[in-house]
Amino acid sequence: MNVLLVYAHPEPQSLNGSLRDFSIKRLEDAGHTVQVSDLYAMQWKAVLDADDSTATQTGERFDPVRDSLRAFADGLQSKDIELEQQKLLWADAVILQFPLWWFSMPAILKGWVERVYAYGFAYGVGEHSDTHWGDRYGEGTLAGKRAMLMVTAGGWETHYGPRGINGPMDDILFPIQHGILHYPGFDVLPPFVIYRTDKIDPARFAVACEVLGQRLDSLWDTPPIPFRRQNAGEYHIPELSLKEHIAPGRSGFTVHSSDNQ
């Protein structure tokens, strides 16, 4: 199988660098083909702007949505964006690996999402009707592929627990796992998260690799998070609110997974 690892850490000699190298070896030893987008090493352009294509006409104002549509449809995108889209199409599974900085992904990875997720590629796909609101949230260009987050966090696991002060890790990751991965069609596997990274010693690193190795070995048969499909009859269209008989009386991120009835 083909695995794309999108990696966002500035220092190769870091915990993240070690986990990346471990992951590549583990996957290749199992016979998979791995491509790595090492965003810092690539000096990835993080900022979405009019230079991302030649679609913006001279003297015209830059419209991120309209110009992305034009650029994708007419082959006017920057080459770096096209290459990443080709890697996504090539991959059977995509891993986003990053340190949690200020409760989200690093800017360089956010900018990868913003620039690579073009209109017509990751959004603005499919028809809109009374029963179908675009190919998204379970359908779309990347449907049938798997995705997983690999995240390192400095804080303690309890700080990210159900009543931990940072908020539950699953909720912190929801805008990424649901909004960035499930949206264009990925099946999203539970994340691999390491906490308290400043206290990593060889023993804890070995344990982390043991767990991570099992996660990578089972990439193809781990059940994905059962995020609901937008167009499968569970949401009102076009309001896109969950129908009243599903998870009745509840609200928030968790109602959008079918294991949280």
Next chain:
Amino acid sequence: MNVLLVYAHPEPQSLNGSLRDFSIKRLEDAGHTVQVSDLYAMQWKAVLDADDSTATQTGERFDPVRDSLRAFADGLQSKDIELEQQKLLWADAVILQFPLWWFSMPAILKGWVERVYAYGFAYGVGEHSDTHWGDRYGEGTLAGKRAMLMVTAGGWETHYGPRGINGPMDDILFPIQHGILHYPGFDVLPPFVIYRTDKIDPARFAVACEVLGQRLDSLWDTPPIPFRRQNAGEYHIPELSLKEHIAPGRSGFTVHSSDNQ
């Protein structure tokens, strides 16, 4: 009063550009002094790396936390970072204005947070003891100042409702409002959000400005979101989980506001 507007949109002739200009005028007409950090116009460096200071020794690996500490303590930070820190210290209120891209802030603004929020400035402040886990979540360098988000979203308001498919807007913004603003001490005001920005016409724009104007006029007396203070006795230390008698039996982001008992 002094207001810092941190603005992250690539096109001046956009809805965001118009709202920015309206806001500056409204605040200045009321006698306030406004500074704008127009991140795209400043060509803000979005990516945190070893070039952000001269603290990383030659041949040494780059450690984002340790090197940020050294750079801030020893005056080795890049000038652009120092200038933004000075603006934050100068401001009585800070407004972060941005379009919601993939359910978070644009990369250029995320990179502003990552680089400006140095160790010793926005985190790593204060003592750690049995009753006090650093000056954070309600205490810290920016305590006593107010902050507010101004956000534009393409989707419908119902898509961001309590049971809307994108998740509730308050939950989507929690990692920013609580994790980025409350963390270093800001009092966080409820956000100003406009939905369905592709359908903005002059009538809707006028209504938006009416509401926004009132929000700006009441910047100093709007009650902040009652996020709990970490060190006020409501959390176990060092686990930092909410004590059992507070919001009993509940979990998730909402337990960290005292209006959600």
